[in-house]
Amino acid sequence: MTHLKSSLATAALLAGFGAPALAADCPVKVGVLHSLSGTMAISETTLKDTMLMLIEQQNAKGGLLGCELEAVVVDPASDWPLFAEKARELLTVHNVDVIFGNWTSVSRKSVLPVIEELNGLLFYPVQYEGEESSKNVFYTGAAPNQQAIPATDYFLEELGVEKFALLGTDYVYPRTTNNILESYLKQKGIADSDIFVNYTPFGHSDWSKIVADVVALGADGKKVGVISTINGDANIGFYKELAAAGVSADDIPVVAFSVGEEELSGLDTTNLVGHLAAWNYFQSADTEINADFVKAWKAKMGEDRVTNDPMEAHYIGFNMWVNAATAAGSTDVDAVRTAMYGQEFPNLTGGTAVMLPNHHLAKPVLIGEIQADGQFDIISQTSEVPGDAWTDFLPESAVLMSDWKDLGCGMYNTQTKTCVQTLSNY
């Protein structure tokens, strides 16, 4: 009997928090879907704090549409299925108007079906592999042509690199990026044998053999460059080993796509001076708005905290969303989405970001050299590069394009002039 009672009690208790909350116009709810625990917490907690800061600032300016903004923070705990569950909870239980969240590609793929089914709106702030377009997602991070391709061009043209080591963590972003780069390099006349690819597990720490392999690549007299898509804290071991092996940036330059100010704060950079990173934002960008942004961040989080690229992506994404909602006069997803196209907002690095009909931003690409103080010295800054959902350097996706504004299709085959699918490929 007690079994029954306790079961019923549990069920009643649980049903209580499962019940949908009543939808209300005020306050405007902003869902924050970033892992606060687990392996990705290292990167994503910062973004949660960024969102809270931005919302606070917006409320100080008077909120949105006469309402206070309210952040609804959930913790998907770096557990990919939990991302889908929490996204559904945000959209159906908390009735949020927009979600800012995700870091890893797999978490985005997990959330996509839910967001599309429930017609939610997600702002995704991290550089990613492209090859995807969803009606309900705005990609404020860099597509491969906004980070990987310009960095490779820099290697080819400015550093005269002839032989490439593509080192990555074994997951989808490095896999796809390296795939695109391999194809791109071959088009640029680099032979197959001059491209070395290696994948390591997450958190890999034993780098001596791989670094030795890279050094040995120089044996045929060609200039070697490393393109690193190594993720997270595996970078620390990698750079330590690089420094120990005495690999100078002048001999074998390393350009990283996942190493920012945040990652460098975990190591001593004196031996890494001169190695490169490609992003759309560096904390060292010398503009007034950036100085204000950095100041506000340090005031909120402490002097030793740094800013990074995905934070800027959220900064642009959030402000664009606020402006679009203001323009549309409502937070309704379809109205906001229509108002998003062509939205402009100043970048922290100077210039203006524009939201394109393919849900990507046009942003400048920056290349920075690591300095001894853990910051980047910006040595190259392009004009705004429009983000491309489907890369032009793989045959299958070269024929695809995304245009949600006029064509209403994220996967449009320009050869057959047909829309392959309106949902995204998850």
Next chain:
Amino acid sequence: MRNSFVARHPSVLAFLALLALFTLGVSVLSEGFGIGLISTSFVKTLGKTLCLCLIAVAMDLIWGYCGILSLGHFAFFGLGGYMIGMWLMYERTRLIVEGSLAQGALPPTEQEVVDAIGTQIFGVVGSSDFPLVWAFADSLILQLAMVVLAPGLLALVFGWLAFRSRVTGVYLSILTQAMTLALALYLFQNDSGLRGNNGLSGLQNLPGVEAPQAVISLWFFWASALALGLGYLLAAWIVSGKFGSVIRGIRDNEARVRFLGYSVETYKLAVFTLTACIAGIAGALYYPQAGIVNPAEIAPIASIYLAVWVAIGGRGRLYGAVIGAAFVSLVSSWFTGGQIPDLVLGPLTIKWVDWWTIVLGLSFVLVTLFAPSGIGGLFDLWQGRRPPDRHGADLGPDAGALREREATE
């Protein structure tokens, strides 16, 4: 026979009745068919919890009754998910691809369809050919058979190797942990042909089904409840008969059972394989509700959590496993949901999102130290069933029926 079985085990009937009542209650309160008091996301959570209860029953069978602490059962769970996921992805993509290719000038050939499906599924990880493991992905029947066969076969091979060489106790636990780690690492590789770290996603969308998720979630909820009910019945039937007596004998004193002429290895292997199959079925029902299956799901930590659920619920009693799995997983999702107000203790603010894991960890310690029979032990208290006073602490199922003092004497 059946009557007597139920009569001898009234708890089975009570459990099934409660499960039926619970299922009915959730259906009535759901958005799909009922009054909409329970959100779809919560129906999914409950459905997933039922699947977790099912694998917990399997875990209890192998650990609580047979004394083998397997730290690898989530490998079978995940494998079951992968098997059904392959069909779901293949079929969903096939419908999309056929629709898109039908717009072309020529009707597509079969090869073109298969190639296009491959590009869609694997394009994101940089290949387009179907690996061998996808050979049956186009057939629901075969893939459903694989849900049972793949985990069963893995368990059979692994178990045969392990039990044959008489690996027991903590060694076996660590070996099973190594197995699940190896499988997870293998699946992490892109070359394994199951999309590496991304795994199989979008599984909540049933191909060709137009029904909204509110309805689909209920279908899966019912299926999970049915599976749990049948699994529970099967497990209860197994442990009640002679077979059950033998495996409990193995748990309590393996050598004695062997001397009595029983083939201990065969019994262990049978239980290990059977529980792996149950775990596979539970996984096949779980992942379409979760929406995505990937290698992180079968990391060693998941299987350890499984052991913890069963320990907290109470080993050696099937309902204990169910209670443990349901209680811990639901309370976990409640605490990490960010809905509980922070606890302010003077200058220290306890954010539950941050502190919940610590509470959970310490509660394992307390349960193992002070309540070896777990939550299930409460039923004993209520029924007034008290173990005979044999002095010393309960050693739990693994060290046998001996009490501490008896073991050391």
Next chain:
Amino acid sequence: MTRLMIALAALVLFCAQAMAQETTVQSVLQAHRETIEKGSRTSIGSAIDAIAASGLPQAQEVLQVWAAKEMWQRSDDGLFYRGTEKPARQVELFDFDTGQSFGTVSRDELSQIKPNSGVRAMIGTALVQFQLSDPDPTRRAEALDAIQRSPGADLLAPLRASIPAEPDTALKARKMRVERLLTIAFDPDEPSRIAAIEEMSGDLGVDMRATLNPLLVTRIALAEGLPETANIRREVKPGDPALGVAAAYDMLIAAGQAQPIPDNEARKALLIANMVDGQVAGVPVHRLDSQEARDAAYVQLAQAGLVPRWSTAEAPEVVVTRHRFVEVYSEPSAAVTEAAEQALAEIERRVGLNQAIDLGLDALSLASIYFLAAIGLAITFGVMGVINMAHGEFIMMGAYTGYMVQQVIADHTLSILVAIPLAFAVTFAAGVTMERLVIRHLYNRPLETLLATFGISIALQQLAKNIFGTQARPLTAPGWLDGAWVLNDVVSISYIRIAIFVLALIFLGLFLFIMRRTRLGLETRAVTQNPRMAASMGINPDRINMLTFGLGSGIAGIAGVAIGLFAKVTSELGSDYIVQSFMTVVVGGVGNIWGTLAGAAMIGTLQKGIEWLNPSNTLAAQTYMIIFIIIFIQFRPRGIIALKGRAAGD
């Protein structure tokens, strides 16, 4: 060559200018203002060459300042200055020509000229002629670096000229070596190149291979149409690994010797193009849903002459056999390529040998890390039979202790010296506490211990996250552990790994000493074998268990400091090592330190071995290693070194 031409052109241009006005650094810089502002490697050559060839006494200094990112440009008038940064966004400017100070200017009115590393390398090359005989030895070394980075024929003469007057013996040796390499690559005189190759044969340097390999670059070509003088390496048959049939056929197509075969896609396009009234060659479109039907339709079209002929009879495999393909050196001199081939074969043999040694060192290093991580476990699990899942968290605690100490003590050497005993103390205390509070009550329930300690493990991990945050924390090795011990360009190992190896040896010794020579060791062994008998001999088993557990935990703490030094300090540091540590102990054989050593050695070697077999996928190495271990356990269920008799405990 191009560079020389540009330099000459620049010189001519410049002389013409110089006639009109007096040449100053500023005038040269202003003449190339746009390219300097743009700072692209592809166009900057003229500016660098103009400065280098200006003949101005300040030329060297200007280039050095430029390369050091100390050149500034005033935004309003575009003039270039040397600048040194001052506090509060101020820069003090100096004139290049006179060296006079202009006083400080705000950064807002200036833009810093930041040459990228490609441009810096070019500046370095231009500086070679000035720096080869520079009085400062570091500058001379820089010049040699620059030559090695971008060797060129025009550098050979100045290098040779600078050798006799070189005072520093080490630099002189290096100069001579670089001269030999440049001779091999660029000397027009064939015998002296061959002599240099033979002299350097057997040299293991990457730069030597980098000099030889370009000489041996080959391409595969059709034999017909090659000049008589071509330096042919060998004949290649299509189907050879170096030349696939498809590639050979493509070469024939390119040479106009064969017709392209339309592939499925191309034929499909042609079918669509010849679609009439929903029919292709009389076949209704809806029936073209198989490859056979499409092929048949295509053959029909081809017979009607509407599309190019496509017949499967002329298989490319047959066509390519009618032609000769050869592998040709790009280097024209056969004598040189032959000498280079021989020298390279010798070098490759030695490189192979040295790579094996290097791999051995890597394996040894990995083994010592695993050993260090597992040694504490070997004590608690091996000697006491207690499964401690929180062992990894003790490692993590040690690493964080190291980090905390570095926050207080800035000197890295001193802080490590303090951190090691402190880490031991902290984890010893934690271990003893855990033993007293939890493990003591579970001695007869090994599986329960596993669960309880797992609970402690996740609680500790989360606690670390709450305290230190999720960011990786820096734990920096002292300066004298930076860098690597380099035997040659193939064999090297970082000092930090050597230090870990030494630490592992010390602990092995310490463990043996404690177990065999001290009273604690004796008592521990006694309690392990028979607690009750030991108790009756006056040993307090409770105390011994507590101390042993503390010792094992304390060693884990020290391992944490070591691992933190070479990898990273995060809350997940421990869990990265826990499974490997258990494997090490189980594979090696429980209850025996030599077993743990053997286990670590086997796992380390195995992992490196598999990595070597499959260099592009480190993850696979880990997977196969675990599978191997599972199989290994089948054959030796009690590990490599199994305890026998009473000590085995069964």
